[in-house]
Every structure is written in structure tokens, then in C-alpha cells.
């Protein structure tokens with residue numbers, strides 16, 4: 197990454213205008229991922245003066261400023277109890293503490309990284325993103341949106357819900373990217389199942405979700421069938437980390453384990 201100019205902005209309006217002034221201008225959050233690219237940035241926009249690194253707990257939600265680091269989110273006491281702490285657990289699997297002290301929640305979402313261990317658990321929760329101009333959009337809609345217009349992500353809002361969740365990152369070594377990752381949540385009788393690093397971007401297993409959500413009782417047979425449906429409906433791919441077949445089998449195995457876990 198080459199940065200030609202650097203500006204610490206004083207308002208979201210200034211950040212937004214600067215971002216849209218030149219297509220080579222970009223927000224630099226933790227910069228952990230951007231610095232690995234060969235991109236030329238005309239003006240790097242620094243949001244660090246806008247107090248976007250706060251995590252605020254309200255009656256109904258946790259509002260996480262886009263500049264909060266992954267480590268801040270991982271360590272936030274209230275979030276450790278939400279969805280039985282699945283987000284904290286997932287974040288703790290990302291590299292080491294030095295990277296998590298730098299990488300931000302905002303950068304992790306905007307990047308839509310296909311290997312993400314942040315997006316997979318967030319997708320099975322009730323999450324809204326708040327952008328400066330576009331306003332609020334659900335994480336689910338954001339992930340499938342083709343809108344490429346540039347905006348400033350301000351907050352990530354995780355609604356408080358009485359729900360259980362499960363996350364598993366299959367990785368070859370402790371510091372590696374996921375070969376595949378699986379998150380499942382259960383709120384009352386409704387299940388959500390998301391599979392990421394397939395190796396493409398995280399996706400819901402919608403047919404499997406419909407099947408398990410229609411079942412009168414989640415028996416072992418239902419669990420096995422749900423995993424099979426997910427294995428059939430989701431696309432998996434081969435890369436240097438794993439084959440398509442391996443990923444599919446691993447995902448199905450962890451869907452079964454996850455379902456057994458959340459119905460306990």
C-alpha cells in the first residue's frame with residue numbers, strides 16, 4: 197500500500213466528502229489488511245478523532261463503533277454473555293492479540309472478506325449496520341448488496357436476544373485462516389445456519405434452515421438431514437487450503453455438532 201496523503205477528519209461529513217472526492221481516497225481503520233495490498237491511496241482518511249471506538253450497551257442492543265478493535269469487542273463483558281458469547285469466542289480465534297488490537301470491526305465488515313471469522317457469527321445474530329448517508333441496513337442485506345457507492349460505516353448494532361449460538365472455525369494451525377467456518381443460532385424455535393470460508397463469502401444455508409425450522413422436534417434424524425441439505429445446497433470450492441469435498445464434509449460435521457449444541 198502506498199499512501200500519498202493523510203487526513204484526520206473532524207466530522208463524519210468531512211470523512212464522507214473526502215471519501216467521495218476521489219476514487220483513490222480511502223478510510224484507513226486498523227490498516228492491518230490494507231497494508232498488505234499494493235493499492236495506491238491518494239488520501240488516507242483517519243477516523244480516529246471521531247470517537248467511533250466506543251461500545252455502548254443500551255436497553256435493547258450493543259452499539260459498537262466502527263473503529264472499535266476486534267480485541268475490544270472480544271473483551272466486552274456484556275457481549276461475552278450475548279448468544280452465549282459466540283462472538284467473543286470467534287474473535288479469539290483470529291491471529292494473535294497484536295493483530296486483534298489493531299484490526300477493527302468496521303474494517304472487518306466493509307472488507308466482506310470471504311475467510312472472515314467475524315461475519316459468520318454476526319450473520320446468525322440480529323445485526324444492523326449504520327452508515328453515515330445510507331442509514332441502517334441489515335448485515336444480511338449488506339452482504340448480498342451489489343451497491344458499490346462509498347459511505348462511512350459508523351456503527352454495528354447487535355440486538356439483544358435470548359438466543360444460543362455456536363461457532364466453529366476449522367483451521368490447520370492456530371494462526372491460520374479458516375478452511376471453513378460454521379455458525380448456528382437458536383432463538384426460541386428458530387435456527388439460523390451460516391457457513392463461511394467455503395472458500396467464498398459466508399452464506400446462510402436457507403434450505404437447511406427451512407427444514408429444521410419446520411421440524412416439530414429436532415431429533416437426531418432431523419439434525420442429520422439438516423446437515424445433508426446444507427451440504428447439498430451450499431457451493432464449496434477447492435483452493436490451496438482444502439478441496440471442495442473436504443470443506444463440504446467438514447461443514448456438514450460441524451453443522452451437526454452445532455445443532456446438537458444449541459438444542460441442549
Ligand SMILES: Cc1cc2nc3c(=O)[nH]c(=O)nc-3n(C[C@H](O)[C@H](O)[C@H](O)COP(=O)(O)OP(=O)(O)OC[C@H]3O[C@@H](n4cnc5c(N)ncnc54)[C@H](O)[C@@H]3O)c2cc1C
Pocket residue numbers: 222223224225226227228229230231262263266289290291295298299300301302303304305306307309311312313314347348349350371372373374
Ligand atoms: C495477517 C492477518 C491475518 C488475518 N487473519 C484473519 C483470520 O484468520 N480471520 C479473520 O476473520 N480475519 C483475519 N484477518 C483480517 C482482520 O481480522 C480484519 O478483518 C482486517 O484487518 C480488516 O480490519 P482493519 O481494521 O485492519 O481494516 P482496514 O484494513 O483498515 O480496512 C479494510 C477496508 O475497510 C474499509 N473501511 C474500514 N473502516 C471503514 C469504515 N468505518 N467505513 C467505511 N469503510 C471502512 C477500508 O477503506 C478498507 O477498504 C487477518 C488480517 C491480517 C493482517
